[in-house]
Amino acid sequence: MSSHTPINRKVTLNDIAAGCELSRATVSLVLRGSPLVNKHTRARVEEELRLQGYVYNRSAANLRRRTSSSIALVLNDLANPFFAEFAAGVDQTLGEAGFVTLLGCTSESATREQAVLSSLLEHGPGGIILSPAEHSNAHDVLAAVGARSPLLLFNRELGGTLPEFAHWDQLMLDNQHGARLATEHLIARGHQRIAFFGGHRDSSSCSQRHAGYVQAMQAARLPIEPHWRIECAPTRLEAAHQTSALFAGTPTPTAAVCYNDAVALGLMLGLNQRGLRPGQDFALTGFDDIAEAALGMPPLTTLSTAPRERGQQAAKLILQRLQEPQADSRQTIAPVQLVVRESSCAPPTA
Amino acid sequence: MSSHTPINRKVTLNDIAAGCELSRATVSLVLRGSPLVNKHTRARVEEELRLQGYVYNRSAANLRRRTSSSIALVLNDLANPFFAEFAAGVDQTLGEAGFVTLLGCTSESATREQAVLSSLLEHGPGGIILSPAEHSNAHDVLAAVGARSPLLLFNRELGGTLPEFAHWDQLMLDNQHGARLATEHLIARGHQRIAFFGGHRDSSSCSQRHAGYVQAMQAARLPIEPHWRIECAPTRLEAAHQTSALFAGTPTPTAAVCYNDAVALGLMLGLNQRGLRPGQDFALTGFDDIAEAALGMPPLTTLSTAPRERGQQAAKLILQRLQEPQADSRQTIAPVQLVVRESSCAPPTA
């Protein structure tokens, strides 16, 4: 065993000070690289730190300084690759800024969200990045975090009215514009009967995407049939099950703008089961550009949201907010990019 | 604005004590549900806590009690769905036990791993769950964390010899057994010429899986040709590129046990490009059971590792270790399960 391995208790500033016959204060100055301290003593102290295997106790420092070096990251679904990439981006940027990420997953439960938030708050994060659970509302979140903690909402808006005095920041995807791009792309390919498939009507992202779809259809003076809007949970399985609903009424659509990639991949399965070849007999688009999108059969036309970059952006935004707590709240809308692949074919030349 | 919203500074035990004309100590007892305190005063204090919007400062408490309520989770690649699921499982179980997760991503860089570990340690986690970066070694990890912090290694072993006095726990997948199951399954389907495809020879998980493959082949008295082992990075793209190597020598294999799902999916692409239909003209298996495996064309026979359950298990193991720091170190090997799908067809009846 190497001689510097600490045997028993944690070694503190006092131990180092004693070892050098100096005061705590001086050692503390050394740790923080103060120019006040004599370079000879600095060297002595640094040697001792190494020798005793000192590790800085940031909690103690934060307590005294009334600062924080952590950010809470609360996600509705970490298992979703989109949020996993996002989290990786957040952690990377926070880490570079010397902050640490306190993770919390809510599994889409507003109840758990409350519990997770208050548990994380007890550890005194400097700020919070929150991607809300499905039926989370502004009132409860406010009760849990108070109006004092900097909060950045990501991806979804909160239900209920959010009080004006809590100036929370927002980082949202440009859902409406993205869906409009997808729809316009299908129209440019020659489609006239286009459905909007998947998602729940009361989710903010879904209604925004639907709005973009409507916008594009109206701009092209194309009709929208009510039975061309199919709701379903945003999972592959549900989407596959709802496929038949697409063809229940007439006129039948020749293409669909899907709520997201998961839904689109599910729809592909459903189409195959009906003997329709996606990307040949029927066109469709997704949203998110998850890894599987590029590998589908056929590869999926979708909107790239660059989740890792969003994570980095979210981290930067919350760090900025820490710098200027009083600044006006920011509403950021991140652009999305259309990625054209083979699933968005022209309509069959009937 | 509701009247209880705190206006200015953080409210502390002192504020509550003053509000009730009691001492800090009594309030502290109330917080921790001590039976010592009179039930009437308890009610008064709880009212005041609610009124002032008190939030517990766990860092301060941890400082005084010399305890910790956090666990560091250090991952080589959070963007990988396998690890994302794992992280979700860890966080869930830790949360239920009142612990919080300190996240750190290393992006497969041993250098970043060092930085991340020492940064996290400054926040005084009670223990560490580490899925090491690719070329991480025991010596460096020891230097960063010391021998005192409970550490659980997940998924990969560390390079170098790990010192016997640092009793670190391990949670590994049963790679060897899994690969053996896959190989036996192919043999049972009638294959005799089976290759082992993908992965790097120096990765511990790869060599374990290869060993399982060899075991099954030898048990069935089947020959193994040297040119049936193809190495490549565990990504889809690399795997697709290496497909031709499989058919370079004679006799050519009729099936392949792939290092993992990513490699298997890449191989499918490569087979398609050569005009071979995976699951009909050539059989293959994967490892991990990622979400895409079930949706491939054809669906992939693979080994399910239940990453979320592994995360829960890892959390339980590290919490157990916190209870009994002196107990002998545990080496846990998690079972894997063969999931048979269509990619593992019988050989063509030539």
Next chain:
DNA sequence: AGTTACATTTAGATCGTTCTAATCCGGCAG
């Protein structure tokens, strides 16, 4: 020598909690 200036070091309070060892008080036995 006395004063000032500067560089370096430090004693001691402090952050918000917990813990130890009292203290206080009403009742009850002797």
Next chain:
DNA sequence: CTGCCGGATTAGAACGATCTAAATGTAACT
């Protein structure tokens, strides 16, 4: 009246850092 018990409360020192204000030492300038 005294002593003791037990329930309820508390003063004050921790925990490991930082910060303020002051102390120390040394050199330079009147």
